[in-house]
Amino acid sequence: MSREAPESLSGAQIVVRLLERQGIRTLAGIPGGAILPIYDALSASKLIHHVLARHEQGGGFMAQGMARATGRPAVCMASSGPGATNLLTAIADAKLDSIPLVAITGQVPRAMIGTDAFQEVDTYGLSIPITKHNFLVGSAEELLQVIPRAFQIAASGRPGPVLVDIPKDVQNQVVEVAEWPAPGGADPLPPPAADLISRAAEMINGAVRPILYLGGGVVHSGAAAAAVALAEKASLPTVMTLMALGAMPVDHQLSLGMLGMHGARCTNLALDECDLLIAVGARFDDRATGKVAGFCPQAQIVHIDIDPSELDKIKTAHVGIAGDVGAVLQRLLPAVDGARREAWLARVATLKAEHPLRTPGIDDPRTPYGLIRAVADCLDDEATITTDVGQHQMWVAQAYPLRRPRQWLTSGGLGTMGFGMPAAIGAALAEPQRTVVCFSGDGSILMNIQELVTAAEEGVNVKIVLMNNSSLGLVFQQQTLFYGERIYASKFKGMPDFVRVAEGFGVPAIDLDGVSDPRAALAAALSARGPMLIHAGIEMREQVLPMVPPGAANKDMIGG
Amino acid sequence: MNSLTRTENQALARAVLELDVNNHAGVMSHVVGLFSRRAYNVEAILVMPVGNGQTSRIWLLVNEDERLEQMVKQVEKLEDVLAVRRHGAEHEVFIRLEEFFR
Known part of the structure; x- marks a missing residue:
């Protein structure tokens, strides 16, 4: 505890001060009624840069990108009800990949909890199985223990997400603060036997x-x-x-x-x-x-x-x-x-x-492996690589020359499509000196496409390499291999013009399919600062191989 | 479980878990959630505050199967769980309660 002159502060101001004292300088979120007192206090912070996501899940993955790139707990915020439920996928994703995250949600005032109040949902109950620990805060005073404790739990031992649900009246409650707790950090561990x-x-x-x-x-x-x-x-x-x-x-x-x-x-x-x-x-x-x-x-x-x-x-x-x-x-x-x-x-x-890994087409930038290699050829090990989930993720995992810990940010355990772009934004916010490349697919990118405008607004150095095969590629592949080629619900009939979509969001874009020298176009796109979408068409029938059929032993692979 | 005799209890290979936990709203949810997500039935539950009420003791009666060891490790990881002790089905806590369930 550190002693300073006693101050009268609201719960919301205490939260913001504790976040500042934790060393948080960037956080992502979306305001709403039940978290407005915290946002009001946040507006007075000279230290914290708030990144306005366009969907709470995007905000959650931006925080994940920061945490994965740095190894330090990162913060996301959402309001009650739908704000909190939208955050859940990003929290569950952090749980399965052991990512330190502190999620702060607004809740309806204590007197209204349990009345089915407007935008009330049982955030505490919903988040129990997908967090390392969670809190429903009962008073402004309690925040002085809960917030540092949340960071301590997130960072200690096996890292993971912690959720702090704060009723609006607790945010507004004014208390005298004379002593500040030490910031929460990882507990030391006993030496191994x-x-x-x-x-x-x-x-x-x-x-x-x-x-x-x-x-x-x-x-x-x-x-x-x-x-x-x-x-x-x-x-x-x-x-x-x-x-x-x-x-x-x-x-x-x-x-x-x-x-x-x-x-x-x-x-x-x-x-x-x-x-x-x-x-x-x-x-x-x-x-x-x-x-x-x-x-x-x-x-x-x-x-x-x-x-x-x-x-x-x-x-x-x-x-x-x-x-x-x-x-x-x-x-x-x-x-x-x-x-x-x-x-x-x-x-x-x-x-x-x-029995080497076979990478057909690696010298041709118009194939999956070749495109990945061509991107890698433009970059060094300082670049950070994120992915979404699907065929592109596996191709990149197989073929990108990863050489640095924390160079590779991907949704492993939960396998969340929509992870890649907001995570890349978070990584770029945390480490602005790096080029961050997000490999994505046409299925995944649409799951958090709205964050393109966040990328444009923040001017982050994120390059999205969109490998478009007009399908849910891994589903298509499994239906081809294991469901008698009965292709169902995995081929997209309608296909957005992704270049125009990106431009509409304020992100410059190029289409590699339409250029005569894709390597030169890639090199130019990847060396410019700021966000960029790079579209590349991929043949729908391309498969990720070799593959262990579901349920089989690893030695019984097919293909490749 | 009310009609089970002591011998029957043992025959079903049950285990009794004794947990020391912090006493506040939500702790029970954390504990039983670990069981319900695995479709692992909790046969009996007993909770009372101990001492000044800062902590509680939870007694659980569960079937003994191959997942029990993992369950105990998972319960031990909960922030609000202070200690877990494992007893055999012969433990008296639920047997002595049987008269309230007749």
Whole structure:
């Protein structure tokens, strides 16, 4: 607590002051009746820049973009009722990907709660299963504990979203504030158990065919360098989940890239042969493991995770270590022997040579892989890449040369179409020096298209690469492969003119289909400052391959 | 559960969970929500404040299945849950309550 001259402040003013004290300088949201006192107080803040989203879900994803790019909790705001319900998808998305978020919602006055008042909804009840924790604030005084606590919970241990629902009368309630609480930050964690570290080291030292399996927790923990160091010292071929891409540069000689449903065959086949799997900050998601019984069937498992409930959840670990993965890796590194593992690395090299990821058309910018490569050729590792959800997301995950942790922002667990563009806006707001590229599809972009005007208004350096195949591509692909080619409800009959749509929102746009030199057009578009939409037509029948059919084991891939 | 005898209780392989929690509105929702989202039925619930009423104790009677260990870990993660203790079906808390359910 810090002592200052006592002040009479409203709950709304207290919220704004606490956010300032947390170091929040940008937040996204939409005002409405039940949160107007906070917005009134916000208007007096000289420190906080409020970004006016055009849909609360967009605001939620902008906050996610800020949090994912920086690793620090970010804030979004919404009014009661529909404002709060519109925010829910972005909160659920943050929960599944362990993103620190503080969502602040207005609520009807306490005396009207439970009366079906105008724009009243049970925000507290609705948000219980999709938040790490939530609060319904009962008095202005309580805000002094709740707001710092919300940040503390969001950032501590396994990060996640926290919702604070504040009734309007609490926002208006005036109280004397003499002491300010310290800003809420991540709690220190107890050091990992030394005996478990030695057992894990023994298993790594004794393994013949080990594989290191990195998940999003490695990125969250800032442990990418430690993970690469472990891989290099012990010669561990390394696979990454969708969430971990960038943790090890994809062109590192030990990298096997992404595992799972759309991983390369060599990656899944190497996992099939491994005798030790070292899972670090990964949760054995079904898209990564395929049929669990067929995942690494010969392997013993070392599982390191900050969340004890992840250990033994899907696969029983032979050694399970609960702890911050960065701290565990730091202690593990001196305990493992330097090893060359020539035979295993040679076997992995053979698998890579025989079953590489096939990227047809990579030299032709008018194909999916070729377009992605052409975009990458215009940028360096300082660029941030976001995606929406669908075929384009998987193609980018497979083919973009990701080399930096937090370079890659994608909706993994919830798989939310509509994530990419607002997340890119948030990332660009948090790190304005970077170019932020959002790969999207014609299905996904329409789910938060309204945020184009926010991008224009803020002048953010966001480049949207819209891969348009006039369909819900992954649905089309699954119907083609697994539903007897009965294509239903996945082909769009009406198609907006996306160039004119973008221009109508105030965002300049180009159509790569209509230019003679797409590489030159891309280079020019990506080097200009400010928002830009780059439209590129994609053949509808293009598929993401290889693919593990739903329910199959990872070694039984089709295509590619 | 009212008609179950002590032996029947054990035969069904039930478990009794004892939770120390903060006592405020919504805590029970957090706890039971973890069970309901997994379609994991809670057979019996008992809650009373303890001491000065700052905290409560929740007793849950649940079927023992392979998900129980994960359930306990999930319950332990809740901010308002201070401690979780796991007992066997022979625990007396619900058995002694049976007379109120006749």
